[in-house]
Structure formats: structure tokens, C-alpha cells
Amino acid sequence: MKLTKTLLASSAALALAGTALAVSNQAQAATSLGIVQTTEPATLVYSQPKPSKDTIKNTLKQGTNWKYFIKQTINGQTWYNLGGNQWVLGAQLKEISNKSQSSSNIES
Numbered sequence: 261m262k263l264t265k266t267l268l269a270s271s272a273a274l275a276l277a278g279t280a281l282a283v284s285n286q287a288q289a290a291t292s293l294g295i296v297q298t299t300e301p302a303t304l305v306y307s308q309p310k311p312s313k314d315t316i317k318n319t320l321k322q323g324t325n326w327k328y329f330i331k332q333t334i335n336g337q338t339w340y341n342l343g344g345n346q347w348v349l350g351a352q353l354k355e356i357s358n359k360s361q362s363s364s365n366i367e368s
Contacts, residue, residue, distance in 0.1 A: 274365035291328035295360040296340055296348070303352040311349065320348070325356065 298320045304311075305318040309332060320326070326348075331340035338350030 292329055292359070293326055293331060295325050295356050296328050296353040297325050297356050298348075299354050300321050300352045303348055305342070306347045306349075307345045309334055309341075309347045312344060317346065 299322065301322045302320070303320040304316055305320060306315040307310075307317050308315050326340075326342050328340040330339075331345055331350075332339050332341070338355060340348050340350060342348060
């Protein structure tokens with residue numbers, strides 16, 4: 261009987277520890293790198309960091325602020341990821357805060 265109670269208590273403790281670890285990892289993944297502000301009357305949002313009519317998802321109003329999660333330079337153009345598959349060309353933005361200097365450069 262004591263062994264069963266000990267096993268149940270141990271299992272519950274491991275389950276709670278696993279849940280806390282999963283929540284902790286999710287919170288870290290959602291941390292933004294900074295904030296950008298739109299500078300164009302209709303800033304285009306793309307589904308990938310590659311401009312084409314097929315990849316336009318939405319537009320953002322001028323003067324609005326957005327958190328960004330990835331900053332990437334591809335063939336000399338800077339792109340900002342606003343979360344998920346939402347990318348904006350840096351030429352249409354002004355960076356107003358930057359928590360990290362990390363970015364990546366990709367040439368193709």
C-alpha cells in the first residue's frame with residue numbers, strides 16, 4: 261500500500277514538473293526582439309520573407325507599432341517577422357526598440 265502511494269505521488273510530481281517545463285519553454289519562444297513602427301500608408305504583410313502577389317496576407321496602418329520576433333536580412337533586404345508566418349519588409353518600417361542585436365543574414 262505504501263509503495264502504491266509513493267508511486268502515485270512520484271508520478272504526480274513528475275507530471276507537474278513536465279507541465280511547468282513545457283510552459284517555461286513556450287514563454288521563452290514567444291519573447292519578442294523589439295518593436296517596429298509602420299511608415300507607409302499600407303504596409304504589406306507577407307506569408308514569407310519574399311515579396312510577391314501570391315504571398316501578400318494583409319496590410320497594416322501607418323504609424324502602428326508591432327512586436328517582432330525574427331529580424332533577417334535576405335539578399336540585402338531586411339525582413340521582420342511579426343509572429344507566425346507574418347513578414348514585413350524593413351523598408352516599410354522604423355525600428356523603435358531593439359532588445360537584442362541578433363539577426364541573421366541569408367544570401368541566395
